[in-house]
Amino acid sequence: MKTIPVKFEAEGKWISAKIGIDETTIHLPEPINTQIPIKSIDNVQQKKNLLIISAAEKDYRIATVPKALAILKRVILMGCSGYRLMAFFMSPAIRGGVMVNDAEWEKGAVTVLKTGIWFVSQNHQICIPIADVSAIEQTKREIQGTDKEVVKIDHVESGDVSTSFVLCPSTTLQVLYNYLTDATKGSSLDGELDPLSGQVAMLVYSGMDTHSIEGMLEKSQREIDAVYDRMLGLGLVEVVQTRREVKLTTKGVRFVTEAVKPPTPQ
Amino acid sequence: MGRILIVDDTLFMRTLLKNILFSGNHDIVGEAENGEDAIQKYQSLQPDLVTMDIVMPKKNGIEALKEIMTINPGAKVVMCTAVGQEQMVKLAIKTGAKGYIVKPFQAPKVLEEINNVLKS
Numbered sequence: 601m602k603t604i605p606v607k608f609e610a611e612g613k614w615i616s617a618k619i620g621i622d623e624t625t626i627h628l629p630e631p632i633n634t635q636i637p638i639k640s641i642d643n644v645q646q647k648k649n650l651l652i653i654s655a656a657e658k659d660y661r662i663a664t665v666p667k668a669l670a671i672l673k674r675v676i677l678m679g680c681s682g683y684r685l686m687a688f689f690m691s692p693a694i695r696g697g698v699m700v701n702d703a704e705w706e707k708g709a710v711t712v713l714k715t716g717i718w719f720v721s722q723n724h725q726i727c728i729p730i731a732d733v734s735a736i737e738q739t740k741r742e743i744q745g746t747d748k749e750v751v752k753i754d755h756v757e758s759g760d761v762s763t764s765f766v767l768c769p770s771t772t773l774q775v776l777y778n779y780l781t782d783a784t785k786g787s788s789l790d791g792e793l794d795p796l797s798g799q800v801a802m803l804v805y806s807g808m809d810t811h812s813i814e815g816m817l818e819k820s821q822r823e824i825d826a827v828y829d830r831m832l833g834l835g836l837v838e839v840v841q842t843r844r845e846v847k848l849t850t851k852g853v854r855f856v857t858e859a860v861k862p863p864t865p866q
Numbered sequence: 867m868g869r870i871l872i873v874d875d876t877l878f879m880r881t882l883l884k885n886i887l888f889s890g891n892h893d894i895v896g897e898a899e900n901g902e903d904a905i906q907k908y909q910s911l912q913p914d915l916v917t918m919d920i921v922m923p924k925k926n927g928i929e930a931l932k933e934i935m936t937i938n939p940g941a942k943v944v945m946c947t948a949v950g951q952e953q954m955v956k957l958a959i960k961t962g963a964k965g966y967i968v969k970p971f972q973a974p975k976v977l978e979e980i981n982n983v984l985k986s
Contacts, residue, residue: 694968695975696971696972696974696975696976697967697968697969697970697971697972697975697976698965698967698968698971698975698976698978698979699966699968742953742956747953760972760975761970761972763968799878802878802882802970803882805970805972806882806886806970806971806972806973807886807972807973807974808882808885808973812885816881816882816885
Protein backbone atom coordinates (compact mmCIF):
# COMPACT_ATOMS: atom_id res chain seq x y z
CA MET A 601 0.00 0.00 0.00
CA LYS A 602 1.32 3.44 -0.98
CA THR A 603 1.04 6.34 1.43
CA ILE A 604 0.28 9.86 0.30
CA PRO A 605 0.59 12.99 2.45
CA VAL A 606 -2.71 14.87 2.35
CA LYS A 607 -5.07 17.06 4.28
CA PHE A 608 -8.56 15.64 4.66
CA GLU A 609 -11.70 17.06 6.17
CA ALA A 610 -13.10 15.40 9.29
CA GLU A 611 -15.78 16.83 11.55
CA GLY A 612 -15.36 20.28 9.98
CA LYS A 613 -11.57 20.37 10.51
CA TRP A 614 -8.69 19.81 8.12
CA ILE A 615 -6.40 17.01 9.30
CA SER A 616 -2.84 16.59 8.01
CA ALA A 617 -2.10 12.89 7.64
CA LYS A 618 -0.82 10.17 5.38
CA ILE A 619 -3.51 8.13 3.69
CA GLY A 620 -2.95 4.63 2.39
CA ILE A 621 -3.95 3.64 -1.11
CA ASP A 622 -3.72 0.51 -3.21
CA GLU A 623 -5.62 -0.70 -6.26
CA THR A 624 -8.69 -1.68 -4.24
CA THR A 625 -8.84 0.54 -1.16
CA ILE A 626 -8.19 3.99 0.25
CA HIS A 627 -7.47 4.05 3.96
CA LEU A 628 -8.26 7.28 5.80
CA PRO A 629 -6.66 7.32 9.28
CA GLU A 630 -8.02 8.77 12.54
CA PRO A 631 -10.32 10.53 13.28
CA ILE A 632 -12.28 9.02 10.37
CA ASN A 633 -10.41 5.69 10.38
CA THR A 634 -12.23 4.17 7.45
CA GLN A 635 -11.50 2.00 4.46
CA ILE A 636 -13.09 3.19 1.21
CA PRO A 637 -13.33 0.38 -1.35
CA ILE A 638 -12.39 2.00 -4.67
CA LYS A 639 -15.22 0.11 -6.38
CA SER A 640 -17.70 1.90 -4.10
CA ILE A 641 -16.61 5.34 -5.36
CA ASP A 642 -19.23 6.61 -7.78
CA ASN A 643 -18.13 10.21 -8.29
CA VAL A 644 -14.98 12.32 -8.26
CA GLN A 645 -14.85 16.09 -8.51
CA GLN A 646 -11.76 18.26 -8.54
CA LYS A 647 -11.57 21.88 -7.49
CA LYS A 648 -7.96 23.01 -7.87
CA ASN A 649 -6.01 20.90 -5.35
CA LEU A 650 -9.12 19.54 -3.67
CA LEU A 651 -10.60 16.18 -4.58
CA ILE A 652 -14.16 15.37 -3.54
CA ILE A 653 -14.72 11.62 -3.55
CA SER A 654 -18.25 10.25 -3.24
CA ALA A 655 -18.79 6.71 -1.99
CA ALA A 656 -21.81 5.09 -0.33
CA GLU A 657 -23.58 8.46 -0.26
CA LYS A 658 -20.75 10.08 1.72
CA ASP A 659 -18.40 12.77 0.45
CA TYR A 660 -14.72 12.78 1.39
CA ARG A 661 -12.65 15.93 0.83
CA ILE A 662 -8.95 15.40 0.29
CA ALA A 663 -6.43 18.12 -0.58
CA THR A 664 -2.84 17.56 -1.57
CA VAL A 665 -0.09 18.66 -3.95
CA PRO A 666 -0.69 18.15 -7.71
CA LYS A 667 1.71 15.19 -8.04
CA ALA A 668 0.08 13.25 -5.20
CA LEU A 669 -3.38 14.24 -6.44
CA ALA A 670 -2.54 12.79 -9.86
CA ILE A 671 -1.58 9.42 -8.29
CA LEU A 672 -4.78 9.40 -6.22
CA LYS A 673 -6.99 10.31 -9.16
CA ARG A 674 -5.40 7.74 -11.45
CA VAL A 675 -6.02 4.88 -9.02
CA ILE A 676 -9.59 6.00 -8.34
CA LEU A 677 -10.56 6.68 -11.96
CA MET A 678 -9.19 3.33 -13.13
CA GLY A 679 -11.01 1.37 -10.43
CA CYS A 680 -14.15 3.24 -9.39
CA SER A 681 -17.70 2.34 -10.35
CA GLY A 682 -18.52 4.30 -13.47
CA TYR A 683 -18.76 3.61 -17.17
CA ARG A 684 -15.18 3.09 -18.28
CA LEU A 685 -13.50 2.01 -21.48
CA MET A 686 -10.03 2.06 -22.94
CA ALA A 687 -9.83 4.57 -25.79
CA PHE A 688 -7.84 7.20 -27.58
CA PHE A 689 -8.85 10.76 -26.91
CA MET A 690 -7.92 14.26 -28.00
CA SER A 691 -8.96 16.96 -25.55
CA PRO A 692 -9.36 19.74 -26.41
CA ALA A 693 -8.95 19.38 -30.19
CA ILE A 694 -10.74 22.58 -31.21
CA ARG A 695 -11.09 25.72 -29.11
CA GLY A 696 -13.42 28.52 -30.22
CA GLY A 697 -13.54 27.10 -33.75
CA VAL A 698 -9.76 26.94 -34.16
CA MET A 699 -7.70 23.73 -34.06
CA VAL A 700 -5.48 23.50 -30.99
CA ASN A 701 -1.91 23.46 -32.34
CA ASP A 702 -0.39 20.80 -30.12
CA ALA A 703 -3.48 18.57 -29.90
CA GLU A 704 -2.66 14.89 -30.27
CA TRP A 705 -4.32 11.52 -29.72
CA GLU A 706 -3.58 10.09 -26.29
CA LYS A 707 -4.02 6.47 -25.30
CA GLY A 708 -5.83 5.90 -22.03
CA ALA A 709 -9.21 5.47 -20.44
CA VAL A 710 -12.48 7.37 -20.54
CA THR A 711 -14.44 7.20 -17.29
CA VAL A 712 -17.95 8.62 -17.16
CA LEU A 713 -19.09 9.53 -13.65
CA LYS A 714 -22.13 11.37 -12.26
CA THR A 715 -20.75 14.88 -12.75
CA GLY A 716 -17.88 14.51 -15.16
CA ILE A 717 -16.31 12.75 -18.12
CA TRP A 718 -12.70 11.94 -17.24
CA PHE A 719 -9.91 11.26 -19.70
CA VAL A 720 -6.94 9.50 -18.11
CA SER A 721 -3.67 8.91 -19.93
CA GLN A 722 -0.08 8.42 -18.85
CA ASN A 723 0.48 12.18 -18.72
CA HIS A 724 -2.94 13.78 -18.38
CA GLN A 725 -6.12 13.60 -16.36
CA ILE A 726 -8.72 15.82 -17.93
CA CYS A 727 -12.27 16.30 -16.67
CA ILE A 728 -15.15 17.66 -18.71
CA PRO A 729 -17.96 18.49 -16.27
CA ILE A 730 -21.24 17.01 -17.53
CA ALA A 731 -22.89 20.40 -16.87
CA ASP A 732 -20.49 21.99 -19.37
CA VAL A 733 -21.21 19.56 -22.23
CA SER A 734 -23.12 21.33 -25.01
CA ALA A 735 -23.28 18.55 -27.60
CA ILE A 736 -22.46 14.88 -28.15
CA GLU A 737 -22.20 13.61 -31.69
CA GLN A 738 -21.05 10.45 -33.43
CA THR A 739 -19.09 11.51 -36.49
CA LYS A 740 -16.25 10.52 -38.81
CA ARG A 741 -12.73 11.88 -38.60
CA GLU A 742 -9.74 11.15 -40.74
CA ILE A 743 -7.04 9.45 -38.69
CA GLN A 744 -3.84 8.23 -40.34
CA GLY A 745 -5.41 8.35 -43.78
CA THR A 746 -8.63 6.52 -43.02
CA ASP A 747 -12.04 7.69 -41.91
CA LYS A 748 -12.80 6.48 -38.42
CA GLU A 749 -15.94 6.79 -36.32
CA VAL A 750 -15.39 9.01 -33.29
CA VAL A 751 -17.49 10.55 -30.57
CA LYS A 752 -17.30 14.33 -30.59
CA ILE A 753 -17.93 16.19 -27.34
CA ASP A 754 -18.53 19.94 -27.43
CA HIS A 755 -18.05 21.62 -24.08
CA VAL A 756 -17.58 25.03 -22.51
CA GLU A 757 -14.13 25.50 -20.98
CA SER A 758 -13.22 28.77 -19.24
CA GLY A 759 -15.71 30.62 -21.44
CA ASP A 760 -14.40 29.06 -24.68
CA VAL A 761 -16.40 26.50 -26.60
CA SER A 762 -14.11 23.51 -27.08
CA THR A 763 -14.36 20.17 -28.83
CA SER A 764 -12.85 16.87 -27.73
CA PHE A 765 -12.81 13.56 -29.61
CA VAL A 766 -12.88 9.96 -28.40
CA LEU A 767 -11.79 7.09 -30.62
CA CYS A 768 -12.44 3.48 -29.67
CA PRO A 769 -13.47 0.21 -31.34
CA SER A 770 -16.78 0.58 -33.18
CA THR A 771 -18.42 -2.03 -30.93
CA THR A 772 -17.96 0.16 -27.86
CA LEU A 773 -18.26 3.53 -29.59
CA GLN A 774 -22.05 3.26 -29.94
CA VAL A 775 -22.32 2.25 -26.27
CA LEU A 776 -20.18 5.24 -25.24
CA TYR A 777 -22.24 7.58 -27.43
CA ASN A 778 -25.52 6.29 -25.96
CA TYR A 779 -24.14 6.52 -22.44
CA LEU A 780 -22.89 10.08 -22.91
CA THR A 781 -26.10 11.16 -24.63
CA ASP A 782 -28.07 9.81 -21.70
CA ALA A 783 -25.74 11.38 -19.12
CA THR A 784 -26.05 14.82 -20.74
CA LYS A 785 -29.72 14.76 -21.75
CA GLY A 786 -30.48 17.45 -19.16
CA SER A 787 -28.84 20.04 -21.41
CA SER A 788 -30.76 19.07 -24.59
CA LEU A 789 -33.10 21.59 -26.15
CA ASP A 790 -36.78 20.71 -25.83
CA GLY A 791 -38.58 22.00 -28.89
CA GLU A 792 -37.36 23.98 -31.86
CA LEU A 793 -35.81 27.41 -32.20
CA ASP A 794 -37.19 29.83 -34.79
CA PRO A 795 -34.69 31.07 -37.43
CA LEU A 796 -34.24 34.54 -35.88
CA SER A 797 -33.54 33.08 -32.43
CA GLY A 798 -31.09 30.67 -34.09
CA GLN A 799 -29.22 33.57 -35.67
CA VAL A 800 -29.17 35.49 -32.39
CA ALA A 801 -27.85 32.38 -30.61
CA MET A 802 -25.07 32.05 -33.20
CA LEU A 803 -24.11 35.72 -32.76
CA VAL A 804 -24.06 35.46 -28.96
CA TYR A 805 -21.89 32.34 -29.34
CA SER A 806 -19.50 34.34 -31.52
CA GLY A 807 -19.18 36.99 -28.83
CA MET A 808 -21.32 39.77 -30.29
CA ASP A 809 -22.96 42.20 -27.87
CA THR A 810 -26.60 43.27 -28.08
CA HIS A 811 -25.82 46.50 -29.91
CA SER A 812 -23.86 44.60 -32.60
CA ILE A 813 -26.62 41.99 -32.90
CA GLU A 814 -29.25 44.70 -33.44
CA GLY A 815 -27.09 46.25 -36.15
CA MET A 816 -26.18 43.00 -37.89
CA LEU A 817 -29.72 41.66 -38.02
CA GLU A 818 -31.29 45.12 -38.53
CA LYS A 819 -33.67 44.53 -35.64
CA SER A 820 -34.87 46.91 -32.95
CA GLN A 821 -33.95 46.58 -29.32
CA ARG A 822 -37.53 45.49 -28.60
CA GLU A 823 -37.33 42.68 -31.18
CA ILE A 824 -34.01 41.42 -29.82
CA ASP A 825 -35.38 41.64 -26.27
CA ALA A 826 -38.28 39.42 -27.34
CA VAL A 827 -35.81 36.88 -28.77
CA TYR A 828 -33.81 37.00 -25.53
CA ASP A 829 -37.03 36.33 -23.58
CA ARG A 830 -37.69 33.23 -25.71
CA MET A 831 -34.12 32.02 -25.23
CA LEU A 832 -34.28 32.72 -21.49
CA GLY A 833 -37.51 30.70 -21.33
CA LEU A 834 -35.79 27.77 -23.03
CA GLY A 835 -32.81 28.00 -20.68
CA LEU A 836 -30.43 28.79 -23.56
CA VAL A 837 -29.04 32.01 -22.11
CA GLU A 838 -28.67 33.85 -18.85
CA VAL A 839 -28.70 37.60 -18.26
CA VAL A 840 -25.24 38.95 -17.49
CA GLN A 841 -25.94 42.64 -17.89
CA THR A 842 -29.04 44.80 -18.24
CA ARG A 843 -28.56 47.82 -20.45
CA ARG A 844 -30.46 50.94 -19.39
CA GLU A 845 -31.99 53.62 -21.59
CA VAL A 846 -32.32 57.06 -19.99
CA LYS A 847 -33.65 60.50 -20.87
CA LEU A 848 -32.47 63.81 -19.48
CA THR A 849 -34.30 65.52 -16.62
CA THR A 850 -34.74 69.29 -16.61
CA LYS A 851 -31.55 69.48 -14.53
CA GLY A 852 -29.74 67.39 -17.12
CA VAL A 853 -31.00 69.54 -20.01
CA ARG A 854 -29.84 72.63 -18.14
CA PHE A 855 -26.39 71.12 -17.60
CA VAL A 856 -26.02 70.31 -21.32
CA THR A 857 -27.27 73.74 -22.37
CA GLU A 858 -24.78 75.41 -20.03
CA ALA A 859 -21.95 73.12 -21.15
CA VAL A 860 -22.25 74.10 -24.81
CA LYS A 861 -22.40 77.83 -24.19
CA PRO A 862 -19.27 79.66 -25.38
CA PRO A 863 -17.08 80.92 -22.54
CA THR A 864 -17.97 84.44 -21.38
CA PRO A 865 -15.28 86.96 -22.46
CA GLN A 866 -13.40 88.37 -19.44
CA MET B 867 -3.99 44.95 -39.42
CA GLY B 868 -4.70 43.27 -42.75
CA ARG B 869 -6.76 43.82 -45.88
CA ILE B 870 -9.18 40.93 -45.98
CA LEU B 871 -11.55 39.45 -48.56
CA ILE B 872 -14.46 37.49 -47.06
CA VAL B 873 -15.89 34.65 -49.15
CA ASP B 874 -19.11 32.96 -47.98
CA ASP B 875 -22.41 32.26 -49.69
CA THR B 876 -24.51 33.39 -46.72
CA LEU B 877 -24.93 37.07 -45.93
CA PHE B 878 -25.27 36.18 -42.27
CA MET B 879 -21.84 34.54 -42.04
CA ARG B 880 -20.22 37.33 -44.08
CA THR B 881 -21.72 39.95 -41.77
CA LEU B 882 -20.59 38.03 -38.70
CA LEU B 883 -17.03 37.65 -39.98
CA LYS B 884 -16.97 41.28 -41.05
CA ASN B 885 -17.92 42.39 -37.55
CA ILE B 886 -15.34 40.13 -35.93
CA LEU B 887 -12.56 41.28 -38.28
CA PHE B 888 -13.50 44.96 -37.90
CA SER B 889 -13.26 44.56 -34.13
CA GLY B 890 -9.69 43.30 -34.66
CA ASN B 891 -8.83 46.45 -36.65
CA HIS B 892 -8.73 44.68 -40.01
CA ASP B 893 -9.96 46.25 -43.23
CA ILE B 894 -12.57 44.35 -45.20
CA VAL B 895 -11.65 45.12 -48.81
CA GLY B 896 -14.40 43.01 -50.33
CA GLU B 897 -16.94 40.22 -50.05
CA ALA B 898 -17.70 37.38 -52.44
CA GLU B 899 -20.57 34.92 -52.33
CA ASN B 900 -19.16 32.12 -54.49
CA GLY B 901 -15.85 30.74 -55.73
CA GLU B 902 -15.96 32.47 -59.13
CA ASP B 903 -16.65 35.83 -57.56
CA ALA B 904 -13.83 35.17 -55.07
CA ILE B 905 -11.22 34.61 -57.80
CA GLN B 906 -12.23 37.78 -59.66
CA LYS B 907 -12.18 39.84 -56.46
CA TYR B 908 -8.86 38.32 -55.38
CA GLN B 909 -7.26 39.49 -58.64
CA SER B 910 -8.76 42.96 -58.58
CA LEU B 911 -8.45 43.68 -54.84
CA GLN B 912 -5.21 41.81 -54.02
CA PRO B 913 -6.06 41.31 -50.34
CA ASP B 914 -3.53 40.28 -47.68
CA LEU B 915 -5.75 37.40 -46.62
CA VAL B 916 -8.90 35.58 -47.76
CA THR B 917 -11.40 33.81 -45.49
CA MET B 918 -12.91 31.11 -47.69
CA ASP B 919 -16.07 29.09 -47.08
CA ILE B 920 -15.87 25.56 -48.52
CA VAL B 921 -19.39 24.67 -49.59
CA MET B 922 -20.58 27.32 -52.05
CA PRO B 923 -22.52 27.40 -55.35
CA LYS B 924 -20.90 27.84 -58.80
CA LYS B 925 -17.36 27.11 -57.67
CA ASN B 926 -16.63 25.67 -54.21
CA GLY B 927 -13.96 26.94 -51.83
CA ILE B 928 -11.43 24.23 -52.68
CA GLU B 929 -11.62 24.97 -56.43
CA ALA B 930 -11.38 28.70 -55.76
CA LEU B 931 -8.39 28.11 -53.45
CA LYS B 932 -6.60 26.10 -56.19
CA GLU B 933 -7.01 28.94 -58.68
CA ILE B 934 -5.95 31.58 -56.19
CA MET B 935 -2.82 29.55 -55.38
CA THR B 936 -2.05 29.37 -59.11
CA ILE B 937 -2.44 33.14 -59.40
CA ASN B 938 -0.34 33.76 -56.26
CA PRO B 939 1.49 30.81 -54.66
CA GLY B 940 2.09 32.95 -51.56
CA ALA B 941 -1.61 33.74 -51.05
CA LYS B 942 -2.86 33.56 -47.47
CA VAL B 943 -6.20 31.76 -47.41
CA VAL B 944 -7.97 30.65 -44.23
CA MET B 945 -10.72 28.10 -44.81
CA CYS B 946 -14.05 28.34 -42.96
CA THR B 947 -15.62 24.97 -42.52
CA ALA B 948 -18.42 23.25 -40.70
CA VAL B 949 -17.62 20.42 -38.30
CA GLY B 950 -17.41 17.09 -40.12
CA GLN B 951 -15.61 18.47 -43.17
CA GLU B 952 -12.15 17.37 -42.01
CA GLN B 953 -11.49 15.63 -45.35
CA MET B 954 -12.08 18.93 -47.15
CA VAL B 955 -9.84 20.74 -44.70
CA LYS B 956 -7.03 18.26 -45.27
CA LEU B 957 -7.37 18.74 -49.02
CA ALA B 958 -7.41 22.52 -48.54
CA ILE B 959 -4.23 22.44 -46.45
CA LYS B 960 -2.53 20.26 -49.11
CA THR B 961 -3.68 22.77 -51.72
CA GLY B 962 -2.09 25.63 -49.84
CA ALA B 963 -4.56 26.99 -47.27
CA LYS B 964 -2.62 28.55 -44.39
CA GLY B 965 -5.22 27.87 -41.71
CA TYR B 966 -8.81 27.04 -40.99
CA ILE B 967 -11.61 27.89 -38.63
CA VAL B 968 -14.55 25.68 -37.76
CA LYS B 969 -18.11 27.06 -37.67
CA PRO B 970 -19.55 28.05 -35.28
CA PHE B 971 -16.63 30.12 -34.09
CA GLN B 972 -15.79 32.58 -31.33
CA ALA B 973 -14.46 36.03 -32.15
CA PRO B 974 -11.21 36.01 -30.09
CA LYS B 975 -10.11 32.66 -31.52
CA VAL B 976 -10.87 33.73 -35.08
CA LEU B 977 -8.81 36.88 -34.64
CA GLU B 978 -5.97 34.87 -33.11
CA GLU B 979 -5.90 32.53 -36.12
CA ILE B 980 -6.19 35.36 -38.66
CA ASN B 981 -3.42 37.35 -36.94
CA ASN B 982 -1.15 34.27 -36.82
CA VAL B 983 -1.62 33.64 -40.54
CA LEU B 984 -1.07 37.31 -41.37
CA LYS B 985 2.19 37.30 -39.38
CA SER B 986 3.43 34.03 -40.93
